Amino acid sequence: MNRAAAPLLAATLGIATYGGMDAIMKGLSIAHGAYSAVLWRSVAGVALMAPLFLARRKPWPTAAALKLHLARGTVAGGSVLLFFWGLARVPMAQGVALTFLAPLIALFLAAALLGERVGRGAILGSLVASLGVLAIAAGEVQAQASTDTVLGSLAVVAASILYAGSLILLRQQAQAADPLEVALFTSVVLSGLMLLAAPWFGSFPAVSLLPEVIGAAVLGSVSAVVIAWAYARAEAQALAPVEYTAFVWSxxxxxxxxxxxxxxxxxxxxxxxxxxxxxxVRGPAAPAPQTEAAA
Structure with a gap:
């Protein structure tokens, strides 16, 4: 296989797998609430990946890597929770379409946080994308969408803003640690933070839902590892077009x-x-969406 094609194929597989996880998580969020769905999927993900990580007997992450894991796990965790709360209230295709705002938002966040220059292409692209958001909003108006649906759309947009922040950290994280470590410690951070508030916002899932929780954890873990592997071997700009296939899957x-x-x-x-x-993104490389803001 052409070495240049391998990351593209991996990213394609990762996005398709994410699509399956999104569908399972939407069902869990409707049946059990987004907080509990995200919490137990993350815990199950840690349980699945930790033995694999420990079995390799590799050194513990460095202090710098742990800081990146903590930062991205925290930001991505908020994004994931908002995304699935919103996805339970809007059609999957609409929710995923709104997450595509993340790479554009990331360009402006990078300018604000890292001092990077915002080019004319980014400004023009933002204007075009804004028309897309207005089109989706117009569709909701025409369909006389409920308040719940509107709030769901707003939650997904908020998730995209947070996810844009996590995208800025993703490239650094993927360069500082291998894919399994990235996926595991992102889930560890998310699980730990959510367990703190679980007595107030979480609950144990029904036994009948456990296969879905485990299935979501498996798909999420596989997808996170594959995506991290692809991002460690190719520029985000090269992978961006592949990631938009998420709309088709959703x-x-x-x-x-x-x-x-x-x-x-x-x-x-x-x-x-x-x-x-x-x-x-026709100019400097920019992060791509990865559909859901994945942890």
């Missing part, structure tokens, strides 16, 4: 699993957001 799974239809407004909005992202 539309298909939303229809198959939840009977959701995809409106023309959502398709038009997604197309404009993707176009805006591609315009923005």
């Amino acid at each position: 539309a298909a799974l939303g229809w198959l699993v939840f009977g959701e239809s995809v409106s023309g407004w959502t398709v038009a909005g997604a197309a404009l957001i993707i176009l805006g992202c591609l315009v923005a």
Whole structure:
């Protein structure tokens, strides 16, 4: 296999796997609440990956790597929780389309936090993507969306803002640690933080839901490892186009699993957001969305 093609194929597999996890997590969030769904998926992910990490008998992460894990786990955790809370209230395709704002937001966050220059392409891309968000909002108005649906969309947009911050950390994290370590310690941080508030916001899932929790953890862990592997071997700009296939997976799974239809407004909005992202990243490499803000 061409070495340049391997990261692209890995990213494609990772995005498809994420799509399956999103569908399971949406069902769990509807049945059991987003907080508990995210909490127990993360705990199950730690239980699955920790033995593999320990079996390799590699050195414990350095202090610098642990700081990156803590930072990204905290930011990505908030993003994941908001995303699945919102996804339980909006169609999957619409929710995933809104997460595509993350790479654009990351460009501006990098400018604010790291002093990077925002080029004209990024500004133009942001304007185009904003039209996409307005198209999706117009679709909600036309469909007379409920307050719950509107709040779900706003939660996904907020998740994208937080996820943009985690994208800035992703490249550093992937360079400082191997894929399994990245996936494991991101889940460890998320689980630890959520367990602190579990007595107030969480609850144990019903026994009948345990296979779904484990399934989501397996898919999430595999996807996180594969994506981290791809990002360690290719620039984010090269992987960005592949990651937009998440819209296709979300539309298909939303229809198959939840009977959701995809409106023309959502398709038009997604197309404009993707176009805006591609315009923005034609210059310097920029992080791509990875659909859900994954932990």
